[in-house]
Amino acid sequence: MAGKYFGAALKRREDPRMLRGEAQFTADLTLPGMLHMAILRSPHGHARIKAIDTNAAAAMPGVVRVVTAADLDGKMNPMPCVWIPGGVVSHFPSHPMGIPGAGPVLATDRVRFIGDAVAAVVARTRAQAEDALEAIRVDYEVLPAVVNAEEAVKKGAPQLHDEVPGNLNALWTCGNREAADRAIAAAEVVITQTVHNQRMINSPIEPRAALGHYDPATGGYTLWATSQNHHNHRLLLALYILKIPFNKLRLIAPEVGGSFGTKGYVYPDMPLVLFLAKELGQPVKWVDTRTGLMRSTVQGRDQIQYVTLAGTRDGKITALRCTSYANLGAYPSTIGPGVCTAMMGRSITSVYDIENAFCEVYAAFANTVPLGANRGSGRAEAIFLVERLIDRYARAIGMDRVEVRRKNLITPDKFPFDNRMGWLYDSGHYAAALGRVVEMVDYANLEARKAEARQRGKRLGVGIACYVAVCGVGPSPRMSKEGMLGGTWESANVRVHPTGEVSLTVGSKPHGQAHETTFAQILAEELEIDPGLIEVLHSDTKGVPFGQGSYGSRSLSVAGPAIQAAARKALDKARKAAAHLLQAAEEDLVYQGGVFSVRGAPQRSKTLQEVSLALWYAWDLPQGMEPCLDVTSYVDPPDFNFPFGAHAAVVEVDEKTGQVELVRYVAVNDVGNVANPMVIDGQIHGGITHGVGQVLLEAAVYDGDGHLLTDNLRNYALPRASHLPSFELERTVTPTPHNALGAKGAGEVGAIPPAAAIANAVCDALADLGVEHIDMPITAEKVWRAIHDAQAARPAS
Amino acid sequence: MNISLNINGHARAADVEPRVLLVDFLRETLGLTGTKIGCDTGQCGTCTVWLDGRSVKSCTMLAVQADGAEVTTIEGLSQDGQLHALQEGFWEMHGVQCGFCTPGMVMALTDLLRHNAHPSERAIRDWLEGNLCRCTGYHNIVRAVQYAAEKLQRSVGP
Numbered sequence: 001m002a003g004k005y006f007g008a009a010l011k012r013r014e015d016p017r018m019l020r021g022e023a024q025f026t027a028d029l030t031l032p033g034m035l036h037m038a039i040l041r042s043p044h045g046h047a048r049i050k051a052i053d054t055n056a057a058a059a060m061p062g063v064v065r066v067v068t069a070a071d072l073d074g075k076m077n078p079m080p081c082v083w084i085p086g087g088v089v090s091h092f093p094s095h096p097m098g099i100p101g102a103g104p105v106l107a108t109d110r111v112r113f114i115g116d117a118v119a120a121v122v123a124r125t126r127a128q129a130e131d132a133l134e135a136i137r138v139d140y141e142v143l144p145a146v147v148n149a150e151e152a153v154k155k156g157a158p159q160l161h162d163e164v165p166g167n168l169n170a171l172w173t174c175g176n177r178e179a180a181d182r183a184i185a186a187a188e189v190v191i192t193q194t195v196h197n198q199r200m201i202n203s204p205i206e207p208r209a210a211l212g213h214y215d216p217a218t219g220g221y222t223l224w225a226t227s228q229n230h231h232n233h234r235l236l237l238a239l240y241i242l243k244i245p246f247n248k249l250r251l252i253a254p255e256v257g258g259s260f261g262t263k264g265y266v267y268p269d270m271p272l273v274l275f276l277a278k279e280l281g282q283p284v285k286w287v288d289t290r291t292g293l294m295r296s297t298v299q300g301r302d303q304i305q306y307v308t309l310a311g312t313r314d315g316k317i318t319a320l321r322c323t324s325y326a327n328l329g330a331y332p333s334t335i336g337p338g339v340c341t342a343m344m345g346r347s348i349t350s351v352y353d354i355e356n357a358f359c360e361v362y363a364a365f366a367n368t369v370p371l372g373a374n375r376g377s378g379r380a381e382a383i384f385l386v387e388r389l390i391d392r393y394a395r396a397i398g399m400d401r402v403e404v405r406r407k408n409l410i411t412p413d414k415f416p417f418d419n420r421m422g423w424l425y426d427s428g429h430y431a432a433a434l435g436r437v438v439e440m441v442d443y444a445n446l447e448a449r450k451a452e453a454r455q456r457g458k459r460l461g462v463g464i465a466c467y468v469a470v471c472g473v474g475p476s477p478r479m480s481k482e483g484m485l486g487g488t489w490e491s492a493n494v495r496v497h498p499t500g501e502v503s504l505t506v507g508s509k510p511h512g513q514a515h516e517t518t519f520a521q522i523l524a525e526e527l528e529i530d531p532g533l534i535e536v537l538h539s540d541t542k543g544v545p546f547g548q549g550s551y552g553s554r555s556l557s558v559a560g561p562a563i564q565a566a567a568r569k570a571l572d573k574a575r576k577a578a579a580h581l582l583q584a585a586e587e588d589l590v591y592q593g594g595v596f597s598v599r600g601a602p603q604r605s606k607t608l609q610e611v612s613l614a615l616w617y618a619w620d621l622p623q624g625m626e627p628c629l630d631v632t633s634y635v636d637p638p639d640f641n642f643p644f645g646a647h648a649a650v651v652e653v654d655e656k657t658g659q660v661e662l663v664r665y666v667a668v669n670d671v672g673n674v675a676n677p678m679v680i681d682g683q684i685h686g687g688i689t690h691g692v693g694q695v696l697l698e699a700a701v702y703d704g705d706g707h708l709l710t711d712n713l714r715n716y717a718l719p720r721a722s723h724l725p726s727f728e729l730e731r732t733v734t735p736t737p738h739n740a741l742g743a744k745g746a747g748e749v750g751a752i753p754p755a756a757a758i759a760n761a762v763c764d765a766l767a768d769l770g771v772e773h774i775d776m777p778i779t780a781e782k783v784w785r786a787i788h789d790a791q792a793a794r795p796a797s
Numbered sequence: 798m799n800i801s802l803n804i805n806g807h808a809r810a811a812d813v814e815p816r817v818l819l820v821d822f823l824r825e826t827l828g829l830t831g832t833k834i835g836c837d838t839g840q841c842g843t844c845t846v847w848l849d850g851r852s853v854k855s856c857t858m859l860a861v862q863a864d865g866a867e868v869t870t871i872e873g874l875s876q877d878g879q880l881h882a883l884q885e886g887f888w889e890m891h892g893v894q895c896g897f898c899t900p901g902m903v904m905a906l907t908d909l910l911r912h913n914a915h916p917s918e919r920a921i922r923d924w925l926e927g928n929l930c931r932c933t934g935y936h937n938i939v940r941a942v943q944y945a946a947e948k949l950q951r952s953v954g955p
Contacts, residue, residue: 011888018896019884021831021871025897028830127816205835205843205931206897257833257897258931290836512895512932678891685934686894713840713929721925721935726918 006525006741009678012517014510023255026209026226031283034211035064037273038129039286040119040136041295042111045367045706046145046158049109049118049138057121057135062128064280066136067272068119069106076275078104079266080240081331083338085363086483090170092332093161097240099485102370103331105241105268111140112160112330113369114708115296117268122276122284145367145706149327150304152366160330160365167365169328172341175358175421183319183356187310191392196775197381199302199327199700200693201710202374203718206257207288208297212273216281220248221274227253228509229264229549232486234541236334241271249274253539256511260690261373262297263511264551265334294711299700300374302327303340303361303381309389313397315404319356322348322385326363329370335484336371337363342482343378343470346422350386351430351468351644352408357421367706373551375690376751379469387465387756391763392772401760402438405466406431423470425642426736426744433646433668433732434466440666440728441648449650458652460663461765465756468644471745472738473552476636489636490554491545492562494523494570496629498616500609502527505537507547508559513683513747515555518675522560522741526567529594529608545632553745556675558637561739565633574611574629580622581606581614641736641744645669647688649757653765658784660696660762664725665754670732672744680746681729687750688727693719695755695776717777766790800864804829805873813860820844822860823870831871831900835929842928845901846870852908854927871900874907882952883907886944894932902928906942915946 017023054066081100084090092100107118119136123129144158151157152167160167184190211224221244227233230251238246256263273284288296303324310319326340345359390408394401409430410417417425442449446462453460473479476487493505504523508515516536524531537544548554571591578596579586582604589596597605606614611629614620618627650664665688674680697717701709710716735742755776762778763771769790774782801810804827811826823829823846832855835841844856847869874881883906886892893899902925909916909924916924921942925935 012891012893014896015888015893016880018893018899019871019880019887019903020875021829021900023896024830025833027834028824030828203931204895204897205841205929206833206895207835255896257835258895260931290838290841514894682891682894682933682937685936686932687934689934690931712838713836714838718929718931719934720929721922721939724922724935726936726939727934 003525005521005531006675008521008676010517010521010531010676012514014514014516025206025255025257026211026224027287029211029224029254031211031213034283034285035122035124035280036126036129037276037284037286038121038126038133039117039269040133041292042107042114042116042118044111044140044142045114045147046143047111047140048143049107049111050141051139052119053137054119056137057132060128060132060135062124063121063132064124065122065276066119067106069104069108072105076105076271077241077243078102080236081334081337082485083335084483084485085170085172085337085341086481088170088172091164092169094163099240100332102333105271113367114706115369116330120272122280145704147366147368147702147704147706149325149362149364149366152364153325153362160367164365169332169337169363169365171360171362172345173360174345176356177358179356180319180321180358184308184310184321187318188313189311189393189397191309191389191396193307193389193392193773195305195307195385195388197301197303197305197384198776200300200374200698201294201700201716202260202262202297202300204258204260204262207290207293208263208267209287210269210273211283211285212277213283214278220250222250222252223270223274224252224254225270226256226263227251228256228259228511228551230509230539230541231507231547232549233266233270236266237271242274251541253509259511260375261300261377264549265298265372267296290713291711294716295708296369298333298336298372299369300372300377301381301694302371305385307385307389309393311393315397315399315407317352317354317408320348320354320386321357322359324359324361326361327366327368327371328363329368330365331370333370333372335373338483339373339377340371344381347379347382347470348386349419349421350383351410351466353410359421368702375687376748380691380752380755383465383467383752384756387753388759388773391760395767402434402443402464405434405464409434424639425468426639426738427734428468428642428644429732429734430466430644433644433670436730436732437464437646437648437666437668440730441650441664453652457655459655459765461651461653461761463649463757463760463764464646465753465760466646467753468642469749469752470640471553471643471748472557472637472641473554474640475638488548489634490559490562491547491632491634492559492566493545493632494566496570496608496612498613500533500612502529502534503537504534504563505544506559506563507545507549508555509539509549511550513555514676514679518556518679519563521675522563523567526564527571527594527608528592553747553749556743557641557739557745558635560741560743561637562633562635564740565635566631569633570629570631573631574608576622577615577625578606578611581611638738641672641738643669643671643744643746643749645749647753647757649754649761651758651761651765653762653783655787658780658787660778660780660783662692662725662758664728666728668730668732669749670734671746671749672735673733673742674731675743683747684729684750685727687748688754689719689724690751691754692724692758695758695778697777699777798861800861802863802865803867805869815859815861817860818856819858819860819863820855823855829870829872833897833900835897840929842905843898843901845904845928847904847908852905871904874903881907882948883910883941883945885948886941890937890940890944892933892937892941898928898930902930902938909942910946910949914950916942
C-alpha cells in the first residue's frame with residue numbers, strides 16, 4: 001500500500017528545531033522560583049539503614065528541605081509493579097493497594113541496590129543541593145549481597161524481600177515440557193550450550209529529568225518529565241503512589257532524548273518533585289547525572305540460559321528447550337517481570353517450525369539495578385539462543401548453516417502460524433528474507449573470501465541470524481492474560497478546523513521516531529490533503545483523549561490504525577454533511593484531493609474546509625448530525641503483529657590480538673507496509689548499532705557486593721562511529737492482516753538479531769580451531785584466549 | 798570572578814564562581830540550552846561548542862578559562878536564519894532522530910569540514926570519536942557530512 005504520502009520518504013518536520021538547538025528537553029526548562037532537587041543514593045549493594053542524620057545537610061547554604069522515608073510516611077505509597085507473570089504463582093514485595101510493590105520512593109530500613117534512593121535535598125541551586133548531599137550522614141550495616149540470578153534462588157543466598165521466599169518472583173513456563181524432554185531423549189543429535197546474555201545499560205544520551213509544579217489555586221499538579229509513556233505515568237503516579245485525583249495531574253513529556261525502554265518506568269524523582277512542589281510552594285526540578293542514570297534506570301537483558309537443541313542427523317530440528325535464570329534486580333520495575341518471561345520464552349522457536357519446545361524462566365531478585373525493557377527486550381534474548389544453537393547444530397552434523405535454517409523455516413502457506421509457545425504469527429515469508437540476505441552477503445563465495453583475508457593475517461567469518469519478533473503491543477485482553485495490569489490500546493483525535501487546518505492528537509510519545517512526520521503522512525493519505533495542513537500534537541495529557549505512550553514497537557501499528565479509524569469516521573461524517581449541503585445522494589459524491597463533488601457535475605463541490613465550516617455554523621445539518629468535525633477513535637489491536645527478517649555480518653578477526661572488526665553488516669527486514677522508508681531505515685540503523693554494542697562492547701559489571709563497576713562512559717563502552725561500517729539494508733513487504741495499514745512494528749527489530757549474527761560470524765572465523773562459542777561481549781581478550789586455548793588443546797604438530 | 802567573552806557575536810560579561818563549567822554558564826546563566834549535558838566524564842560530546850575557532854567540549858572547561866574568547870554555540874551557527882550546509886545535510890539525509898546529540902554533532906562536524914573539505918568515510922568516523930549517538934547508528938550522520946562537503950564544494954566552484 002503506497003500512496004501519495006504514505007510510503008514517501010518525506011523529510012522530518014521535527015528537524016529544524018533540533019538542528020537549531022531550539023528543541024526543549026526537560027533539563028532545558030526553567031520556571032520562576034524554581035528550586036533544585038538532588039537525590040542521595042545508596043553506596044552499597046545491600047545494607048540495613050540504622051540511622052539517617054540530615055541536620056547538617058539541612059543547615060547548609062541554600063538548602064530549603066531535606067526528606068527521607070520518614071517524611072513521606074502516610075503521604076506516599078511505594079511505587080507499583082504492573083506486570084504479574086501470567087498463569088503462575090508469584091511473590092512480590094507488598095504495596096498497600098494489593099498490587100505488586102516496586103519499592104518505596106525513598107528507602108525505609110534497607111537499601112537493596114547500588115542506586116537505591118535514600119534521601120532528597122531541595123536547595124536554591126543545583127550545586128547547593130549536591131553539596132548538601134555530602135553532608136547527610138547515613139549509618140549503614142552492610143549486608144551480604146547476591147548479584148547473580150542463579151545464585152539468588154539457591155538455598156543460603158541473601159534474602160532481599162521477606163515476602164519473596166528464596167528471592168523467586170516466579171517460575172514461568174511455556175510450551176510442552178514432556179514432549180520436549182521426550183524428543184530430546186530420542187534424538188539422533190543433541191546440542192547443549194550455556195548462554196550468558198549479559199546485562200546491558202540502555203544508555204540513552206539524554207539523562208532523566210523531572211520538573212514538578214503545583215498550583216494551589218486549582219489544586220492541580222504538572223509534571224514535566226523524560227517520559228515515553230506520559231499517559232501511563234499519569235495513572236501510575238496519581239492512582240498508586242500519590243493518591244491524587246487523576247484529573248488533577250497533568251503530565252508533559254518535552255522532547256525526549258532517546259529512551260530504548262528506560263523512560264517508561266516510574267522512578268522516585270517523579271513523585272518526589274510533585275510532592276515537594278506542593279510542600280514548598282515552588283517548582284522543583286531534578287536532573288540526573290550519567291552515573292546516576294547508570295546506577296538507577298532499568299537495565300536490560302541479563303539471563304543465564306541453559307539451552308538444548310535436538311534434531312536429526314540430516315538437519316531437521318525436533319526440539320528446543322531452555323531453562324533461564326533472569327535477574328529482575330532488587331525490586332520488580334514497573335513491568336520488569338513481563339520482559340524476561342513472556343516476551344522471551346514465547347519467542348524462542350523464532351521462524352522455525354519446531355514441534356517440541358519448552359521454556360522455563362526463574363525470574364529472581366538480586367542486588368542489582370531493577371530490570372526493564374531494553375530495545376528488543378525478551379526477543380533479542382530468544383533469538384540469540386536459537387541462532388547460536390542452530391550454528392552449533394549445523395557444524396555438529398556437517399551441514400551448511402544456511403541449509404539447516406532453510407530446512408526448518410516455517411513455510412509461507414502455514415500462516416496464521418501457531419508457534420506452540422503462545423504466539424500466533426500473522427504473516428511472513430521467511431525463506432525470501434533469508435535467501436536475499438545470503439545473496440547480498442555473497443555467502444556462496446565465503447571460502448574464497450576467507451582465503452583472501454588469511455593473506456592479510458585476518459580470519460574472516462560470516463554469520464547469519466533470522467528472526468521474527470512479537471510487536472505492536474498489544475491486544476489488551478491478551479496482555480491481561482500475560483499479566484499486564486493495564487490497557488494497551490491507543491487513541492487518535494482528528495479535528496478539522498473550520499478554516500481547513502487539521503489537528504491530529506495521538507496518545508503515543510515520540511522519542512526520535514518521527515511521529516510528527518509519519519503520522520501526518522498517514523492522515524494526509526486518508527484525508528487526501530497536504531501534510532503541511534496537519535499538525536500532530538502529542539506528549540501533553542491536558543485536554544486530550546486518554547492515551548498510552550510508545551513502547552513495544554507499537555506506534556505505527558497501534559496508533560497508526562487509530563489515526564486511520566478516526567480519519568475514516570471524520571470523512572464519513574463529512575461525506576454525509578457534504579451530500580446534504582450539495583443536495584445529492586451520498587453515492588453520487590466523489591471525494592478526491594480534499595474535495596467532495598457530484599459525479600458528472602464537478603462544479604457542484606465542497607472542500608473539506610467548507611464542510612467543516614458548515615458543520616461549525618450548524619445552520620443546516622442532516623437530521624441527527626452533531627455540529628463540528630471532531631472525531632476520536634480508540635483502537636485495541638486484534639493481536640500482536642510479527643515483523644521478521646534475516647541479517648548477516650562479516651567480521652575479520654586479528655589472530656594476534658583477538659580484535660574483531662565488523663567489516664560488513666547486511667540486513668533484510670520485513671515490517672509490512674511502511675509509512676516513511678527513510679524513517680524506518682533510520683530505526684533499523686539504530687537498532688543494529690544497539691545489537692553491535694551488546695555483542696562486541698557493552699556489559700554492566702557488578703562486583704560480589706553489588707557495586708556497579710561500569711557506571712560511567714569511560715568504563716562502559718558504547719558503540720562509536722569508528723566501530724561501525726555503513727549498513728546495507730533491504731526490505732521485503734508482507735503486510736499484516738491485523739490493521740488496514742498493513743503495517744507491523746518496526747522500532748525495535750534492528751536490535752533483535754545482530755548479536756546472534758555477529759557472534760555466529762566470530763565463531764565461523766574461528767571454527768576450524770574448534771571454537772564453538774564465546775560469551776558476549778566478544779572482546780579481544782576473550783577471542784585471544786579462545787584462540788590460545790584451542791591451539792593449546794591441539795597436539796603439537 | 799569577572800569574565801567577558803563573545804558569544805554568538807555578542808559581547809557578554811558576567812561574574813561567575815570559579816568552579817562553574819563553561820557548559821553550565823552557557824546553559825544556566827546565558828539560557829543557551831541548545832548545548833547539552835549527556836555525561837559526567839567528557840565522553841559524549843553533546844556539549845561541543847566552538848571556542849576561538851576550534852570545536853571543544855564545554856564540559857571540560859571552566860567558564861573562567863573562556864575569558865576573552867569567542868564562543869559559538871549551536872544557536873549561533875545558522876546565519877540570518879539560513880541553515881549551515883551541514884545542518885541541511887542532517888535534514889536531507891535523516892541524520893537526526895531524538896535530537897539530543899545533534900547540536901554537539903553539528904558543532905564537531907562543522908569543525909571537521911573546516912579542516913578537511915573532502916573527508917573520506919573513515920575520516921568522518923574517526924573524527925566522531927568524541928561524539929556519541931544512540932539512535933542513528935551514525936550511518937546517516939556520515940551521509941550528512943558527505944552531503945555538506947559536496948554542497949560546500951559546489952558553492953566554492955571548480
